[in-house]
Amino acid sequence: MPPDLLDRRLLFVTGKGGVGKTTVAAGLASLAAARGKRTLVCEVDAKGNLADFFETGPIGFDPRQIEPQLWAMAMQTEESLKEYLKLQLKVPLLAKIGPLARTFDFVANAAPGVKEILTVGKLCYEVREQNYDLVVVDAAASGHVIGQLAAPQAINELVQVGLVRSQTGWMLDLLSDPVITGAVIVSAPEEMPVNETIELAARMRSETQVDLAAVVVNRVLPELFNRAEEEIFDRLHTADGVACLTGAVGGNATPLLDAARLAVTLRRTRAGHLARLRTELPDNLAMLYLPYLFTRSHGVRVTTQIAEALGEELGF
Numbered sequence: 386m387p388p389d390l391l392d393r394r395l396l397f398v399t400g401k402g403g404v405g406k407t408t409v410a411a412g413l414a415s416l417a418a419a420r421g422k423r424t425l426v427c428e429v430d431a432k433g434n435l436a437d438f439f440e441t442g443p444i445g446f447d448p449r450q451i452e453p454q455l456w457a458m459a460m461q462t463e464e465s466l467k468e469y470l471k472l473q474l475k476v477p478l479l480a481k482i483g484p485l486a487r488t489f490d491f492v493a494n495a496a497p498g499v500k501e502i503l504t505v506g507k508l509c510y511e512v513r514e515q516n517y518d519l520v521v522v523d524a525a526a527s528g529h530v531i532g533q534l535a536a537p538q539a540i541n542e543l544v545q546v547g548l549v550r551s552q553t554g555w556m557l558d559l560l561s562d563p564v565i566t567g568a569v570i571v572s573a574p575e576e577m578p579v580n581e582t583i584e585l586a587a588r589m590r591s592e593t594q595v596d597l598a599a600v601v602v603n604r605v606l607p608e609l610f611n612r613a614e615e616e617i618f619d620r621l622h623t624a625d626g627v628a629c630l631t632g633a634v635g636g637n638a639t640p641l642l643d644a645a646r647l648a649v650t651l652r653r654t655r656a657g658h659l660a661r662l663r664t665e666l667p668d669n670l671a672m673l674y675l676p677y678l679f680t681r682s683h684g685v686r687v688t689t690q691i692a693e694a695l696g697e698e699l700g701f
Contacts, residue, residue: 567598
């Protein structure tokens with residue numbers, strides 16, 4: 386496991402919806418902050434629930450400190466545009482952009498990549514200005530993240546001269562430097578997430594300049610029983626065995642044996658998906674494994690557990 390994941394300055398965390406992308410982004414940010422890094426965690430989805438993972442109030446475009454060494458923000462493209470106009474074009478900051486915003490929406494809809502570049506540009510700006518040691522991005526899901534990461538390159542190829550060209554130039558310098566920027570794909574040991582991870586990894590290498598830093602496999606089941614114990618459960622899972630065990634414990638033992646068999650089956654099935662993932666991804670790509678926490682709720686406790694598990698995987 387290369388030790389440089391948290392030594393980078395900008396990490397985009399992506400993956401198929403429902404695999405725990407936000408969980409991992411929150412865990413990485415929490416781990417970095419705990420290790421003394423001044424960290425910003427940003428969610429780009431307007432419907433995201435990043436705040437739930439830290440049990441804090443709603444977060445907005447202006448970064449807000451939520452823990453020692455940890456700040457959180459939510460991306461808003463209109464606010465990003467206002468900030469860009471103020472910093473780069475010296476346009477006074479207005480409460481509402483008004484006609485300019487409507488013009489921007491028209492241009493953005495006509496030219497794919499404009500809205501995405503405001504998101505990426507804001508994050509790159511925070512890195513360039515060294516406002517934080519690390520920026521962790523709860524990025525778009527796997528179906529949309531390529532467009533997000535490739536936006537500066539697309540605009541750069543579209544516009545050959547002028548201010549826009551120069552702006553995308555320095556963004557590309559940051560995004561293409563593997564010492565500074567990396568992407569983390571979150572997966573799960575199931576067929577569809579594994580398929581999407583393999584496809585996304587290939588597209589990221591061919592369609593973007595962002596280095597794929599790691600794949601995090603979430604919800605990995607522990608190996609509860611060894612082979613000898615499995616054989617014992619198989620022998621007990623007969624009519625005579627169930628009757629004997631039921632008499633010994635004073636209750637119906639069938640659900641217990643069914644649960645043991647299900648645990649073994651799930652573990653073996655998921656192990657096959659993990660093996661395929663490892664086989665079809667580059668040999669030198671770091672893979673981190675997070676345990677199944679068997680909880681439906683989000684909060685500081687879960688975020689802390691994920692951060693600790695990531696720390697163990699990274700050798701901290």
